[in-house]
Amino acid sequence: MKYSIDSIAFTNNLKDVNPKLKVLFSLLTLLVIVFSKSFIAPLLVFLISSYLIIFKAKVPAKVYFYLLLPAIGFGLFTVVFMGFWYGSEKIFSINLGFIEIGFTKEGLNQGILVFSRMLGGVSTMLFLALTTPMTQLFYVLRWLKLPKEFVDIAMMMYRYIFVLLDEFITMKNAQETRLGHKDIKTSYKSLGLLMANLFIRTWEKGEKLFITMSSRGYDGEIKVLKEIENPKLIYVIGIIIFEIFILIISILTSNIKVF
Amino acid sequence: MHIMEGYLPIQWCIFWYVLSGIVWVYAIIQLKKILSEKPEVKPLLAISGAYMFILSSLKMPSVTGSCSHPCGNGLGAVLFGPAVTAVLASIVLLFQALLLAHGGITTLGANTFSMGVVGPFFGYLTYKALKGKINSTYAVGLAAVISDWMTYVTTSIQLTLAFPGDNPLHTFLAFATVFAVTQVPLAIAEGLLTMVIWDKLKELRPDLLLKLGVIDESEVPNVSVVTEGGE
Numbered sequence: 461m462k463y464s465i466d467s468i469a470f471t472n473n474l475k476d477v478n479p480k481l482k483v484l485f486s487l488l489t490l491l492v493i494v495f496s497k498s499f500i501a502p503l504l505v506f507l508i509s510s511y512l513i514i515f516k517a518k519v520p521a522k523v524y525f526y527l528l529l530p531a532i533g534f535g536l537f538t539v540v541f542m543g544f545w546y547g548s549e550k551i552f553s554i555n556l557g558f559i560e561i562g563f564t565k566e567g568l569n570q571g572i573l574v575f576s577r578m579l580g581g582v583s584t585m586l587f588l589a590l591t592t593p594m595t596q597l598f599y600v601l602r603w604l605k606l607p608k609e610f611v612d613i614a615m616m617m618y619r620y621i622f623v624l625l626d627e628f629i630t631m632k633n634a635q636e637t638r639l640g641h642k643d644i645k646t647s648y649k650s651l652g653l654l655m656a657n658l659f660i661r662t663w664e665k666g667e668k669l670f671i672t673m674s675s676r677g678y679d680g681e682i683k684v685l686k687e688i689e690n691p692k693l694i695y696v697i698g699i700i701i702f703e704i705f706i707l708i709i710s711i712l713t714s715n716i717k718v719f
Numbered sequence: 720m721h722i723m724e725g726y727l728p729i730q731w732c733i734f735w736y737v738l739s740g741i742v743w744v745y746a747i748i749q750l751k752k753i754l755s756e757k758p759e760v761k762p763l764l765a766i767s768g769a770y771m772f773i774l775s776s777l778k779m780p781s782v783t784g785s786c787s788h789p790c791g792n793g794l795g796a797v798l799f800g801p802a803v804t805a806v807l808a809s810i811v812l813l814f815q816a817l818l819l820a821h822g823g824i825t826t827l828g829a830n831t832f833s834m835g836v837v838g839p840f841f842g843y844l845t846y847k848a849l850k851g852k853i854n855s856t857y858a859v860g861l862a863a864v865i866s867d868w869m870t871y872v873t874t875s876i877q878l879t880l881a882f883p884g885d886n887p888l889h890t891f892l893a894f895a896t897v898f899a900v901t902q903v904p905l906a907i908a909e910g911l912l913t914m915v916i917w918d919k920l921k922e923l924r925p926d927l928l929l930k931l932g933v934i935d936e937s938e939v940p941n942v943s944v945v946t947e948g949g950e
């Protein structure tokens with residue numbers, strides 16, 4: 461799973477859309493979702509994001525639903541937990557003799573609201589993650605005037621995550637072929653050994669990277685030439701109209717409850 | 720414990736963003752100071768951040784057979800101090816949201832506060848308090864456990880504030896109990912793993928730990944031999 465979001469981001473059908481537009485769309489939509497007091501608007505956003513991901517970006521539906529599963533599982537748990545915990549007006553209850561277990565109206569409604577927000581939020585976040593290559597996001601972060609140190613470290617970190625992951629997998633395979641993970645006790649020992657070695661490798665790589673960069677003229681800041689052009693105004697207006705539309709729906713339907 | 724995208728209402732998203740934003744700005748200023756003195760630490764910090772990412776996405780074998788993820792922020796705080804860890808953790812959490820779909824963007828503020836600020840800070844305090852008094856391996860293990868537990872207490876507080884119910888204290892206990900089922904054994908497992916890592920680090924490259932100023936020379940008497948030995 462580790463490679464897949466990243467590799468999909470580089471190969472999907474929407475990868476050439478201006479990243480500033482995608483970031484604007486995702487951030488505004490997320491804000492509208494967490495602002496919404498109605499469960500209908502987030503569900504609508506969920507449907508729209510899913511449509512964009514599966515049919516426009518052509519991300520395999522199986523991968524997308526696999527990524528959604530934690531949100532669905534945790535969401536169902538939240539509905540049950542909140543229905544059980546909050547409010548006082550019981551809809552139905554079971555008397556177990558010593559304790560009465562039941563679901564309340566207020567709690568269930570709140571649980572459903574949170575569930576829908578999670579579905580809408582996770583699908584919108586996945587839209588950004590699955591359609592925008594991380595390298596383009598760094599340009600957006602730089603354009604947003606985040607501190608240089610932060611963006612530089614993030615860029616180098618992104619590159620080295622995959623280098624270290626490769627080393628990790630190589631060492632893990634080496635350990636497994638020598639029965640290093642045959643039970644829990646050896647697993648811990650091997651994993652600790654592996655991570656300690658990885659840290660040492662990390663350190664050596666860091667020192668080498670500094671030498672490499674210095675020999676190419678590094679003087680404390682990384683210079684980047686490429687700029688991302690601004691999107692056409694019409695698209696920006698389109699996104700803002702869409703967000704206002706969702707916002708109006710969320711306000712109009714804020715009194716509709718399931719129970 | 721990541722709070723999932725969309726879980727918190729807007730006012731709490733903003734509140735936690737502001738709170739971790741303050742710490743973050745302070746940490747960035749500290750970082751700038753370090754970097755202007757020693758530009759060579761920038762690549763090192765970046766790679767250490769990548770290491771933290773790998774550590775936090777590691778699948779740990781646990782007793783029940785299911786797999787769980789360690790936080791990795793206790794070790795980070797002991798090695799690099801709480802300020803640098805806060806910046807690194809914020810990047811790690813952003814990557815976790817965008818590369819693994821763990822956590823979220825609106826909840827990034829809250830997650831940074833629990834996992835990047837409170838947890839590491841208490842881990843760091845624990846290590847500082849115990850440093851020199853007991854074997855540093857145990858101190859690090861304990862720091863990892865404490866930092867994990869403080870993270871999960873903070874998350875419970877965050878969830879309680881967002882959804883207080885009739886009696887906030889009872890709600891807090893309910894959230895804490897739900898998390899305790901997985902987090903208490905998980906934190907102990909992470910502590911054990913951190914101890915094994917630390918032990919090996921101390922055995923193989925004590926010079927690195929000395930350079931970072933996290934252990935005293937009394938603990939590794941034969942360090943000069945190791946450093947000069949080389950590869």
